[in-house]
Amino acid sequence: MNMPNIDQDALEVGLRLRALREGAGLSQRALAKQAGVTNSTISLIEAGKVNPSVGALKRILEGIPIGLSDFFAYEPDGEKTVFYAAEDLTEIGKGSLSLKQVGANLYGRAMMILLETYDLGADTGRVMYGHDAEEGGIVVSGRVEVTVGEERKVLGVGDAYYFDSRTPHRFRQVGPEKCVVVSACTPPTF
Amino acid sequence: MNMPNIDQDALEVGLRLRALREGAGLSQRALAKQAGVTNSTISLIEAGKVNPSVGALKRILEGIPIGLSDFFAYEPDGEKTVFYAAEDLTEIGKGSLSLKQVGANLYGRAMMILLETYDLGADTGRVMYGHDAEEGGIVVSGRVEVTVGEERKVLGVGDAYYFDSRTPHRFRQVGPEKCVVVSACTPPTF
DNA sequence: TTGCAGTGTTGAAAGTAATGAACATGCCAA
DNA sequence: TTGGCATGTTCATTACTTTCAACACTGCAA
Incomplete structure (x- = not known):
């Protein structure tokens, strides 16, 4: 019944x-x-x-x-989703830094995939994530100065990074054009 | 008990x-x-x-x-909210048009307030909302060409608009700088 | 009026979630 | 090993949600 x-x-x-x-x-x-x-x-x-x-x-x-x-x-219908149109990415950015997330939420996911767009002069400032996570990414266009702990490097197209999120880190757009980065990170543990 | x-x-x-x-x-x-x-x-x-x-x-x-x-x-806690920090606006935009909404949802609200940012060349295309609503706004910076029905006008800083959402309408950024518009619209009836 | 179809509400009974007290297990230290 | 303490699980009882059927009311038409 x-x-x-x-x-x-x-x-x-x-x-x-x-x-x-x-x-x-x-x-x-x-x-x-x-x-x-x-x-x-x-x-x-x-x-x-x-x-x-x-x-x-x-x-x-x-x-x-x-x-x-x-x-x-996190609804069961959503977990079947495999493909996302560019315009269906979830915008979670703020200010001159645009963050577009694949999927509307992280529930049930092991990773968060982001399309990050840094406008001219965009700068995350020095950030320190308290949660235990890792993140990495590859520069798709433009240039960005990445600081992780004591290390600093300007990354261009094709360059990549990978580090522990607990390490203080900072992203700053440099050069004449916007910078686009595709990144991934493990989600904060709830 | x-x-x-x-x-x-x-x-x-x-x-x-x-x-x-x-x-x-x-x-x-x-x-x-x-x-x-x-x-x-x-x-x-x-x-x-x-x-x-x-x-x-x-x-x-x-x-x-x-x-x-x-x-x-729509949670009871949320209805007390009166002030929103700029970075707390809910990003609902896509592409070169950024839409930042005041409040995370529309439940219990009679209006939706948006901070719209049109990048250079941003264009909504011709849109036709099916729901019975009204919308209006004031240009804060830059210039935007607005087409409503048969009327077309380029709006500059301080200019404003107000129309019925059912009328076909289009927003297109013009000029050398980004255009920022603060707008309001009545929500779709549930 | 009378009948009919619609609305939302309220009772007793059936079905199901929440409790409280057990149980089994694993881990660490004495 | 033994005890202690934590973990998650299970079961009978209690409490509550859900159902089914009846109720009262409104509006409309014969």
């Missing part, structure tokens, strides 16, 4: 919750305590054996923390 | 569902039939008397149709 896809949805929710919880470094009991539910509830949800109420899920997600909208932003 | 905010959340979900259902022009029974649940379920959810399961809510929303992520994108 029950529609079979309910189990499918419940399992999807469960797998996602487990990934997020483990990514946050929390045990079922730790998250349960913070969320005000029992560890059984989380266990059953993660195993896909129940179809949680939105209230329960909301409280649990608050302990991670993540919002319901972001949680559901 | 129960936390009082559960009822608050359930009511929030209910009010939102009712607004969306009525906006879609569906009766409780019509939506229930399409979603594979009973009208009682929808009635109780909308009244905030129950805390629906995600499976039930997902099936119901599919009949509207709207996804869970979009449904929850």
